[in-house]
Amino acid sequence: MTDEVRPGHVRIRLDLSYDGAGFSGWAKQAGGRRTVQGEIEDALRTVTRSGGTTYELTVAGRTDAGVHARGQVAHVDLPAEVWEGHREKLLKRLAGRLARDVRIWSLAEAPAGFDARFSAIWRRYAYRVTDHPGGVDPLLRGHVLWHDWPLDVDAMNEAAGRLLGEHDFAAYCKRREGATTIRTLQELSLVRGADGVITATVRADAFCHNMVRSLIGALLFVGDGHRAPDWPGKVLAAGVRDSAVHVVRPHGLTLEEVGYPSDDLLAARSREARNKRSLPAAPARCC
Known part of the structure; x- marks a missing residue:
């Protein structure tokens, strides 16, 4: 995995909040359960008129069923032409499409190296x-x-x-x-x-x-x-x-x-966070 965005795409940062009571958590699930990710991706597909194409979200913290969020962060990679064609009215159109228990407060092009999950400190x-x-x-x-x-x-x-x-x-x-x-x-x-x-x-x-x-x-x-x-x-x-x-x-x-480092440290933080951690070995004991 890398922090590079595919050619012809733009990485968009979303800042959002939701009341978790009506959701089976953040992540999409089989069986048609209502989730925050599924709700936003469906709305995004509809308002951008993308037909059968789903633009998948990556989130800073995958909350469980019933857990709320006031300062959640996610990102999505959109084709450049989709972003350019909808950017001016996308936030308002999503507000009109989404249920009232989930709100997106801002949509903006993310700085280079940004990953909503792995760049977070x-x-x-x-x-x-x-x-x-x-x-x-x-x-x-x-x-x-x-x-x-x-x-x-x-x-x-x-x-x-x-x-x-x-x-x-x-x-x-x-x-x-x-x-x-x-x-x-x-x-x-x-x-x-x-x-x-x-x-x-x-x-x-x-x-x-x-x-x-x-x-x-x-x-x-x-x-x-x-x-x-x-x-x-x-x-x-x-x-x-x-x-x-x-x-x-x-x-x-x-x-x-969710906290992030300065823009120039985003990519380095993302690489570091992907490494599986271990605790330092305890000092050897003798005698």
Whole structure:
């Protein structure tokens, strides 16, 4: 794989958001399930009058069913004549074609070397939860999890700090054949707002399947007193799935933002991200 765009094509960056409640995730699936990728590709094919030709999207983060996105990024390679013929009205035409639970906010020619997935240097998610004894504000019920035990945010932050850095997050990921579970967790912090909603900010260079929701599940166990603050770190060190780590429900999770390096570093970052990572070998012990 390379970052080169095929001759006669133009790479377009899309910035978009969606409410994940009505989607079976981002990626197209067999069986006719509704997905974000499928919805946008169908709309793009229709408004560009491309007949049976589908222009496939590449996305920064493939969100699961029920997960929302406010700052998702994707790219698509369009024939130059299609782009030139539709660029001025493409955004508005897509807005008229797409369902109201998915919006594209900008379409622009991407700089050389840009790949929505591999050029990204971080993804930032937010998970929102409330422990209010009365439940969740009805207007927020599709975006906030209700946890029916009081939560100690300080204990959760103490536990979160032990998980930062580069680690093998196998204990918090659903394994996929041939995929690494080594990630660099750059930020994991929780803040209780004036409305009582606790927002967990989770930022990493990349995430493996179910990683964010598993981390939040472990922190909730600490917050409600079922586990000590050192427990999530012990689970991480053990390197295997722990049945006590629950994957929390998806509706509290939103992809907020994707970060990219400066334009001159895009291609190098993309090449680096395609390399399968391994952790440094532990120093030899003697005697």
